[in-house]
Amino acid sequence: MSLASADGASGAMPLLLQPPQSxxxxxxxxxxxxxxVSSRRRSRYGSVPLLVWLFIQGLPLGRAxxxxxxxxxxxxxxxxxxxxAQSNSLSSALQVVLLGGLYLCSAVVVIxxxxxxxxxxxxxxxxxxxxxxxxxxxxxxxxxxxxxxxxLHNCGAVLIALAAALRYQTDxxxxxxxxxxxxxxxxxxxxxxxxxxxxYAIDWEGRWTGLTGQANTLxxxxxxxxxxxxxxxxxxxxxxxxxxxxxxxxxxxATLAMAGADSVTSMLSSACVLAVMLRLKRGGGRLLSLGALxxxxxxxxxxxxxxxxxxxxxxxxVAGRSGDFSGRTTIWADGIDLIRRQPWTxxxxxxxxHVIRTVGMQYTTFHNGYLDLGVAGGxxxxxxxxxxxxxxxxxxxxxxxxxxxxxxxxxxxxxxxLVYNTTEATLVSPRNPIWLLLLTLAxxxxxxxxxxxxxxxxxxxxxxxxxx
Numbered sequence: 001m002s003l004a005s006a007d008g009a010s011g012a013m014p015l016l017l018q019p020p021q022s023x024x025x026x027x028x029x030x031x032x033x034x035x036x037v038s039s040r041r042r043s044r045y046g047s048v049p050l051l052v053w054l055f056i057q058g059l060p061l062g063r064a065x066x067x068x069x070x071x072x073x074x075x076x077x078x079x080x081x082x083x084x085a086q087s088n089s090l091s092s093a094l095q096v097v098l099l100g101g102l103y104l105c106s107a108v109v110v111i112x113x114x115x116x117x118x119x120x121x122x123x124x125x126x127x128x129x130x131x132x133x134x135x136x137x138x139x140x141x142x143x144x145x146x147x148x149x150x151x152l153h154n155c156g157a158v159l160i161a162l163a164a165a166l167r168y169q170t171d172x173x174x175x176x177x178x179x180x181x182x183x184x185x186x187x188x189x190x191x192x193x194x195x196x197x198x199x200y201a202i203d204w205e206g207r208w209t210g211l212t213g214q215a216n217t218l219x220x221x222x223x224x225x226x227x228x229x230x231x232x233x234x235x236x237x238x239x240x241x242x243x244x245x246x247x248x249x250x251x252x253x254a255t256l257a258m259a260g261a262d263s264v265t266s267m268l269s270s271a272c273v274l275a276v277m278l279r280l281k282r283g284g285g286r287l288l289s290l291g292a293l294x295x296x297x298x299x300x301x302x303x304x305x306x307x308x309x310x311x312x313x314x315x316x317x318v319a320g321r322s323g324d325f326s327g328r329t330t331i332w333a334d335g336i337d338l339i340r341r342q343p344w345t346x347x348x349x350x351x352x353x354h355v356i357r358t359v360g361m362q363y364t365t366f367h368n369g370y371l372d373l374g375v376a377g378g379x380x381x382x383x384x385x386x387x388x389x390x391x392x393x394x395x396x397x398x399x400x401x402x403x404x405x406x407x408x409x410x411x412x413x414x415x416x417x418l419v420y421n422t423t424e425a426t427l428v429s430p431r432n433p434i435w436l437l438l439l440t441l442a443x444x445x446x447x448x449x450x451x452x453x454x455x456x457x458x459x460x461x462x463x464x465x466x467x468x
Contacts, residue, residue, distance in 0.1 A: 046109040046167030047178060049102040049160045050440065054182040057433050058190055058212040058221050062095045065211070068203045103156035106163035117162055123395060123446040126387035127439070130428065131155060133377050133384065134349045141348030150349045150430070157430035161439035165447070172406050172444055176231035177247070179437070183225035184250035187257055190218055194260065208260035216424060219263025223420065224433045226254035226270045231409035235277050265423045269416040276412035328367045328423060334359070335371035339378070346378035349428075369421025373428055385427050389414060392442035402447055410441040 110117045121128060134154055138147045168175045190210030193201035202208055207215035233247035258266045338347065338355065347355050355361050355375065366372045373381050392414065396407040417438055421427055426434040 044167060046106070046163035046165075047175070049106045050164040050436070051178055051182040053102055053160060053436065054179060054224075054433055055186050056098070057183075057186050058210060058217060059186075060211050060213070061098065063213070065197070065200045066213075067199050068209070070204045099153075099156065103159055106156070106159035109163040109166060110159055113166055116166065120162065120165065120443050120446050121158075124388060124391050124442055126384045126391060127158065127442075130381065130384045130388065131158070133381055134428070137346070137348035137350075137377065140345055141350050142354045143348070143350040146350035146353055147348055150351065153430040154428065157436050158439060161436060161443055164440050165443035168444055169447055172402055173232075173236055175440065175444060176228045176409055177236070180225065180228035180232045180247050180250045183221065183228055183433075184246070184253060186221060187225055187250075187253045190221070191253065191257060191260075207262045208257065210257070210261075215261040216263055216265070218261045219258055219266035220420075220424065220426065220432065220434055222254040222257035222261065222263070223266040223269050223416075224437060225250050226258070227273050227409075227413050227416070227437075229254060230274055230277055231413075234274075235281055235408040265420055269420040272419050273412045273416045276415055277409060280408045280411065331363060331366050332368055332371060334361065335366040335368065335375055339371070339374045342375075342378060344378045344380065346374065346376050346381065349376045352376070365425040367423055367425060369425045369427040372425035376428075381428070388442065389418075392445060395442070396445040403445055406441070406445050410445055413441060414438065 131151070131154055134147070135151045138144045141147050164175065190201075190208075190212065193211050194208050201210050203215060208218060209215050210218045212218045212221065229247040229250035231247075233244045233251065236244075254270070258270065338359065352361060352364060352375065356364070366375060370382055373385060393411070396403050396410055417426065417434055420434065426432045429435045
C-alpha cells in the first residue's frame with residue numbers, strides 16, 4: 001500500500017509531506033514569565049487620574065483669590081462656617097466635572113480588572129472597614145448630605161489610588177518618578193504667584209501661601225513633592241544620572257516652597273523622609289520594625305496630652321517653637337474633650353460641621369490627624385487607620401521583588417506621614433495629596449504572584465528566583 005493511500009482514508013497529509021514544525025527551546029527557570037499584554041493595556045492609562053489630580057492641587061478652581069489681610073477671630077469662625085456649609089466640592093461646577101471625570105476614568109480601569117482589584121482591596125481590609133465606618137456615620141450625624149459627599153470622595157480617592165496601582169504593576173518605580181514631575185509642575189504656579197502676585201500669595205505674617213490660600217497647604221504640597229523627588233533621585237536602584245536632574249530640581253523647588261511657607265511640620269517630615277530613605281538605601285531594606293512604625297502615634301498622643309496640661313515653652317523655645325505649638329494646645333484640649341464625650345462613634349464624618357456650629361469650634365481641623373480622626377469617627381477609626389498602616393507595612397516587608405524595591409521609598413513616607421499628623425491633619429482626608437499617595441503606595445505594595453499562575457500579578461518582569 002502506498003503512503004498516499006494509507007493516509008488517504010483519514011484525509012490527513014502524509015507524514016513525509018508535512019511542513020517541519022518549529023521546535024520551542026525549553027524555557028530557563030530564570031527567564032521572565034510570559035506577559036499578558038491585554039492586561040497591561042487595560043490599565044496603561046490608570047495613572048492619568050492620579051497625575052492630573054496631583055497637578056491641580058492648590059489651584060484656585062473653586063474659589064476666588066483674595067488679598068492677604070490680618071484675620072480676626074470672628075472672621076475665622078465665619079469662614080469655618082462658610083466652608084463647612086458648602087457641600088464639599090459641589091460649590092464649583094468645574095470641580096464637579098473634573099473630580100467626577102477622574103473618578104469615572106479610574107472606575108473604568110478598575111472594573112476592567114475586577115479580580116485583581118478585589119484581591120488588592122481585601123489585602124487591605126482595614127480600608128474597607130474604614131469606608132464602611134464613614135458611611136455608617138450617616139446614622140448619627142446631623143448633616144447626612146455632608147457624610148454622603150465625604151463617602152463619595154473617599155471612594156473616589158480609593159479608585160484613583162487603585163487604578164494607579166494597576167498601572168504601575170510592571171514598573172513600580174514609575175510611580176514616584178511621574179509623581180515628582182506632576183507635583184513639580186504643580187509647584188511652579190505656586191512659586192510664580194509669590195513673585196508675580198505677592199499681595200495674594202503672601203499672607204500678612206510674611207508666609208508664602210501661593211495660590212492655595214493657606215501656608216500649611218503649600219507646605220503639604222511641597223512635602224509630597226520633596227518625597228517624590230527624593231524617591232526618584234536617591235532611592236531608585238538604577239538609572240541614568242542625567243535623568244536624576246529633574247527629581248533633584250523638584251526637591252529644590254519643594255525646599256524653597258517649604259522655607260517660604262515657614263511650615264515647620266513639612267520641613268521636619270521631609271528631613272525624616274530623607275534620613276530614613278538614605279538609611280534604608282544603605283542598609284538594604286529591613287530597618288523599620290512594625291513596633292517602631294506604630295510607636296509614632298503613641299508618642300504623638302503623649303505629646304498632645306502633655307502639651308495640653310503642661311507649659312512646654314522652656315523646652316520648645318530651644319527649637320524655635322512656642323510653648324503652645326502656635327496655639328494648637330488649646331485646640332487639642334477641645335479635641336480630647338470631644339472624644340471623651342463620643343469615644344465609640346465620634347461626631348460623624350461631616351467635616352466637623354456639627355461641632356463647629358454647636359461647640360463653637362473656630363477652625364475646620366484640630367491640627368492633629370489623630371485627634372481629628374478621633375473626633376470624626378471615634379477610637380475605632382484611629383485603630384482602623386493604624387491597622388491599615390500595619391497591613392501596608394507587612395506587605396512591603398515581604399520577600400518579593402516589588403516589596404524589596406518599593407519599601408525603600410514607601411516606608412519613609414509612611415513614617416513621615418505619622419510624624420506630619422502630629423501637628424496637621426491629613427488622615428482619611430480624600431482631597432489631600434498626602435492621603436492619596438499613602439493609599440497608592442499601600443495598594444501598589446500589596447501585589448504578589450498568585451500560586452499556580454504562570455505570570456506575576458504584580459511586577460510581571462520579576463525573575464523566578466526572586467519569588468517565594
